[in-house]
Amino acid sequence: MNFIEELRWRGMLQDMIPGLEDQLAKEMTVAYIGFDPTAPSLHIGNLAAIMLLKHFQLCGHKPIALVGGATGMIGDPSGKAAEREFLSEDTLRANQIGIQKQLEKFLEFHAGANSAEVVNNYDWFKEFSFLGFLREAGKFLTVNYMMSKDSVKKRLETGISFTEFSYQLLQGYDFYHLYKTKNVRLQMGGSDQWGNITTGTEIIRRKEGHDEDATERAAFALTTPLVTKADGTKFGKSESGNVWLDAEKTSPYAFYQFWLNAADADVPRLIRVFTLYTKEQIEELEKQHAEAPHLRILQKAVAEEVTTRVHGAEVCALVIEASTLLFSKDAVELIAGASEALLGQLPIHEVSATLIAECKNLTDLISVGTDNLIFPSKGEARKAIQNNAISVNKVKVTDPNSALDFEKIRGQYLLVGNGKQKNYILSFK
Numbered sequence: 001m002n003f004i005e006e007l008r009w010r011g012m013l014q015d016m017i018p019g020l021e022d023q024l025a026k027e028m029t030v031a032y033i034g035f036d037p038t039a040p041s042l043h044i045g046n047l048a049a050i051m052l053l054k055h056f057q058l059c060g061h062k063p064i065a066l067v068g069g070a071t072g073m074i075g076d077p078s079g080k081a082a083e084r085e086f087l088s089e090d091t092l093r094a095n096q097i098g099i100q101k102q103l104e105k106f107l108e109f110h111a112g113a114n115s116a117e118v119v120n121n122y123d124w125f126k127e128f129s130f131l132g133f134l135r136e137a138g139k140f141l142t143v144n145y146m147m148s149k150d151s152v153k154k155r156l157e158t159g160i161s162f163t164e165f166s167y168q169l170l171q172g173y174d175f176y177h178l179y180k181t182k183n184v185r186l187q188m189g190g191s192d193q194w195g196n197i198t199t200g201t202e203i204i205r206r207k208e209g210h211d212e213d214a215t216e217r218a219a220f221a222l223t224t225p226l227v228t229k230a231d232g233t234k235f236g237k238s239e240s241g242n243v244w245l246d247a248e249k250t251s252p253y254a255f256y257q258f259w260l261n262a263a264d265a266d267v268p269r270l271i272r273v274f275t276l277y278t279k280e281q282i283e284e285l286e287k288q289h290a291e292a293p294h295l296r297i298l299q300k301a302v303a304e305e306v307t308t309r310v311h312g313a314e315v316c317a318l319v320i321e322a323s324t325l326l327f328s329k330d331a332v333e334l335i336a337g338a339s340e341a342l343l344g345q346l347p348i349h350e351v352s353a354t355l356i357a358e359c360k361n362l363t364d365l366i367s368v369g370t371d372n373l374i375f376p377s378k379g380e381a382r383k384a385i386q387n388n389a390i391s392v393n394k395v396k397v398t399d400p401n402s403a404l405d406f407e408k409i410r411g412q413y414l415l416v417g418n419g420k421q422k423n424y425i426l427s428f429k
């Protein structure tokens with residue numbers, strides 16, 4: 001299957017510039033996707049774009065991941081309703097190192113001709129003078145053209161700074177630079193990037209003097225739909241915020257659980273976008289899933305595949321063991337006997353002695369006592385207990401005023417369950 005066919009059946013193709021299929025059939029092609037270092041880690045929204053690069057390489061083409069050391073200093077207005085605060089240069093440089101390391105995990109760098117590469121646009125922008133940029137990039141597009149982009153149009157009422165307005169020129173120039181220096185012919189991205197990507201193809205066309213419909217050495221754009229959920233809520237967020245690829249920011253256990261808890265309505269989409277299972281494998285898994293949905297076969301397949309890609313097979317095996325353990329009737333005994341490696345992956349929350357001193361009962365413990373990890377307020381904790389949602393060491397507790405003998409549980413673990421899906425291990429030092 002070729003790259004475009006692959007994306008099509010996976011539902012990963014939103015738009016592309018015509019002629020791309022011929023280009024890809026003609027020769028090994030180089031494509032890039034950029035990632036701005038706005039956070040110390042990539043999140044699962046970025047993973048959909050990474051999968052584009054992954055498929056591109058698997059189909060025999062050469063992927064380049066660009067870290068936006070320069071563009072991150074400006075801030076992309078695409079999809080943003082308001083002007084953004086700058087990040088400090090120290091933060092940006094630290095973020096850049098973090099996301100570069102992550103990007104390197106997903107692609108093959110020793111694959112011969114189509115080996116992946118990572119580049120950083122700070123390398124070509126740091127020496128660029130302001131006058132040079134106006135002459136080399138700004139002159140090739142009209143302000144009228146730049147204003148017609150959604151990212152700018154949407155901000156005309158509320159205002160957009162010259163700085164953010166110029167963002168598309170930077171991204172556009174990146175494409176031109178990579179086209180010239182690395183023969184990059186295609187830029188890909190999420191559907192919100194269409195405007196910025198086509199600014200690039202436009203700069204290339206004008207600077208290279210091609211006809212509007214020239215196919216010789218033309219540059220192409222391809223976008224993938226933003227992943228959405230059937231219930232209309234935002235994909236990629238859990239209750240505790242973004243789902244990050246960095247184990248320090250989202251534990252592998254929480255990462256695995258995120259996929260495991262996907263709704264049946266969403267999981268066919270997720271398995272196509274985020275895993276490399278083939279069409280036949282997915283259809284087979286879907287058949288098995290339909291016969292016994294309660295076994296969550298599809299969710300497990302996605303959770304295992306993605307957690308392995310992001311955190312490695314060893315950690316994935318441990319979080320699967322941790323998840324099974326927590327849902328078992330004998331969880332309390334199993335935790336007591338767990339290995340160090342397994343304990344390292346369990347969602348253990350150390351309860352602070354000062355907070356405990358203020359707890360009178362279970363309601364207090366599962367709200368303020370655990371730093372609002374389980375419930376944001378005493379009121380909600382109380383309601384959950386009254387609604388039969390809470391168990392302690394696998395035994396249902398229905399009295400919100402249940403007293404806890406904190407002296408007795410010192411040095412032990414307490415397993416708190418909230419509903420069917422959430423488990424917390426509290427440790428008392």
Ligand SMILES: N[C@@H](Cc1ccc(O)cc1)C(=O)O
Binds near residue numbers: 036066068071076175
């Ligand atoms: N604008 C892209 C990141 C990017 C940066 C530079 C590029 O050349 C390409 C893409 C985003 O916000 O996701």
